[in-house]
Amino acid sequence: MKHLLKITLFIICFSNLNVFSQKKAIKGYKIEGDYVVFTFDKRDYTEATNERTKEKLDFDDFDIENVVVSGNFNSWSRDSWKMTKVSKNIYELRKRITDFKDEFDWEFKFVINNRIWAEPSENISNITPARDGFMNYYTYNLKMYSAYPSKNGNAKFRLKGFENAKKVIVTGSFNKWNEQLFEMEKTDNGWELTLQLNPDKYEYRFIVDGAWIEDPINPMKVPNEFGEYNSIIDISVKVKFFLYGYEDAKEVILAGSFNDWSEHSLKMKRVKNGWTYSTKLPSGKHHYKFIVDGNWKVDPSNPVKEFDGHGNINSVKMVK
Numbered sequence: 001m002k003h004l005l006k007i008t009l010f011i012i013c014f015s016n017l018n019v020f021s022q023k024k025a026i027k028g029y030k031i032e033g034d035y036v037v038f039t040f041d042k043r044d045y046t047e048a049t050n051e052r053t054k055e056k057l058d059f060d061d062f063d064i065e066n067v068v069v070s071g072n073f074n075s076w077s078r079d080s081w082k083m084t085k086v087s088k089n090i091y092e093l094r095k096r097i098t099d100f101k102d103e104f105d106w107e108f109k110f111v112i113n114n115r116i117w118a119e120p121s122e123n124i125s126n127i128t129p130a131r132d133g134f135m136n137y138y139t140y141n142l143k144m145y146s147a148y149p150s151k152n153g154n155a156k157f158r159l160k161g162f163e164n165a166k167k168v169i170v171t172g173s174f175n176k177w178n179e180q181l182f183e184m185e186k187t188d189n190g191w192e193l194t195l196q197l198n199p200d201k202y203e204y205r206f207i208v209d210g211a212w213i214e215d216p217i218n219p220m221k222v223p224n225e226f227g228e229y230n231s232i233i234d235i236s237v238k239v240k241f242f243l244y245g246y247e248d249a250k251e252v253i254l255a256g257s258f259n260d261w262s263e264h265s266l267k268m269k270r271v272k273n274g275w276t277y278s279t280k281l282p283s284g285k286h287h288y289k290f291i292v293d294g295n296w297k298v299d300p301s302n303p304v305k306e307f308d309g310h311g312n313i314n315s316v317k318m319v320k
Helices: none
Strands: 029-032 035-041 047-050 056-058 067-071 090-096 108-112 116-119 127-132 135-142 147-149 155-160 168-172 190-197 200-208 211-213 221-223 229-235 237-244 252-256 269-271 274-281 284-292 295-297 305-307 313-319
Touching: 035 067, 035 108, 155 168, 155 200, 168 190, 190 200, 237 284, 237 313, 252 274, 274 284
Parallel strands: none
Antiparallel strands: 029 035, 035 090, 047 056, 047 116, 067 108, 108 116, 127 135, 147 190, 155 190, 168 200, 200 211, 200 229, 221 229, 237 274, 252 284, 269 274, 284 295, 284 313, 305 313
16 A cells, blocks of 8 residues: 555644635644644545555444554554544544654555555545556545644735636645645735745745736745746744843854854844844754854853854754
């Protein structure tokens, strides 16, 4: 069965599924804080595949003894990620986001009784046909995305006009350019949709009744492979740096990988107990140091440090 599962699964943040107003439902997972919660609901499935015989089974053909999450993240183990039965039909497994690699690029399925693979229904929105090379199989995998709709999200997409359009989609690098997932809502002035995105820089476009266009009011854009442009949205997090002490210093500079190690641009502010500076940073790992009256220093209050490959030790700030 493993060879049927050549599908990329894009994991990270997807919560509050009730706000996702699509014709098909999202199934299989949710994000709660720092946890990925896998959810298997027997009522979402009508068919399964016996791994040994390749026989298609109805769920009435067998009793469920256990359910396991199996995928690239656990070497397709049939027994290591066992789920807990929480009700008559529902099983759950909670895993910390840190249990996965940074790229969250995985494939997975639910396995019943260590040998029966649950096949998602075509009525589920987050499925994709399984492939092996150029061959399609009549099975599906669940998919997970790095973005999700939220009324209180940090990225509001607006497209003015197009009153006669029947459907407008916003798509981008945040959902691997899925052409169906994020349908925008019609308003008095056009179309809009608010998403929650992880801090990062993303490319995106609108699809208006099948026609792809850039965001006409966003000047930030980059050329794409089709001779047109993708619009850019930059989601950053405000991060506060603090250096305790050094009351007698005349000047303290914050320098790091986020400003190309500039020795002049980020001058820290003197406060009661030291020096501080706040700046917005994208998601990821950032190296930094303080320059105190010309002397480079690691952050004494931050135990996380790394070599930079050039013989230097830098403090590390993780943003997620």
